[in-house]
Amino acid sequence: ATEQTTSAGQRHVTDAPIADTTNSRDMVSPHGAHQAGIVTPRPANGIVAAFHVLANDAADLEALFRRLTERIVFLTHGGPVPDADPKLPPPDSGILGPVVPPDALTITVGLGSSLFEDRPWLAALKPRVLQRMVKFHNDALIADLCHGDLMLQFCANTQDTCVHALRDVVKNLPGQMVLKWAQAGNVPVLPQRPGAAPESARNLLGFRDGSANPDSADEELMRRLVWVGPESDEPDWATGGSYAAVRIIRNLVERWDRTPLGEQERIMGRMKMSGAPLDQPDATEAQVPDFATDPDGTRTPLDAHIRLANPRTPATEANLILRRPFNYVNGVLKNGQLDQGLLFIAWQADLDRGFITVQKRLDKEPLEEYIRPVGGGYFFALPGFADGDYVGSTLIAAISPTSQTTSSQPVSSDPAPDPGTKP
Ligand SMILES: C=CC1=C(C)c2cc3[nH]c(cc4nc(cc5[nH]c(cc1n2)c(C)c5CCC(=O)O)C(CCC(=O)O)=C4C)c(C)c3C=C
């Protein structure tokens, strides 16, 4: 490294990258009626990590949730790391230095269907439409990249902060959960022109992604589309939660980059550079397409991605989802192809009505030739928690004392007890 002296007389290593600290003091509260990281603004970086949970009874699960909450509260607020004793492993990985910045970090906790199904004392409390993700038409699912008892979504201004938080959780909850898979991603931060409407970030197919997303700042809309409400058919403990559909979707970028621009635009249903809908090509990405006056698909093909995903009929209003994806770049596959894609994350109040219905409409779409879903899962994001409370407390409170008396029995994946012996 070359060194130079700054005007303040300090030595400065010029070829060492210096993290952009402009926004490192941004703090997103982890507390509230809903967990952070769902309708809070999406920062530039994210990681989704899925875990096996080792809890065998309600007390174990409560201890896990309480420990996780402690880490979430510390990491999202930031602060000095504890002093290290040279004779012991350091309490912090040190990646972010002696003071952890909040950096807009959010950590969102979701539960997979296996957590409930594998534990008789939890089974009755499973959210109504929480289910194991099953294969869709174009999926080539890799078992090691799918499902999980518990999912954490980390979002922050920098990837270092997400990595630091993941390492912290893994280190601080040994014996409570074991990492199964993780996928990192980011969205390009575009320079915003002063006074101009914000523009959506681009995905790795080069298109703006997010143009027609429901407005996450519209509380009434989010109440309808994203949050499980008290009037729903869900168990009471789930009020304030939300369903996540996570999909790791490879983009076959070499093939896409050799596809003519006009074909790319017909596949998506939007102009590549501006994001305008094809039926109003001189408009902006904010323009709403008018499919009703184009019933034969002359302007927007009937099988265009946006037309299938959202036909914009009164009936399909119920299927709207809140997308919060990240792009991922994983290097090179064994066959020499670039391993890049979309870490698709969508939030909804009802998984069947939302993601699953939309994905069924997208099955066999022309875009399938250029994408391959390889992983992911469905998770239920726990309701929010107040300062002093812990994430998952409503679920723990709902576990009936009778089921807890049998709770020391092993989970179903362990050998069944000998029927001839008394517990
Ligand atoms: C099942 C849900 C969806 C999956 C999976 C999905 C994958 C996927 N999408 C793109 C690129 C774009 N999608 C766009 C819009 C869009 N996509 C979905 C759903 C899924 N996409 C919806 C509901 C919508 C909104 C439709 C509308 O309301 O008009 C767009 C257009 C811009 C935008 O509105 O965001 C792009 C571009 C890729 C590359 C991809 C898989 C890799």
Ligand SMILES: [Fe+2]
């Ligand atoms: Fe899409």
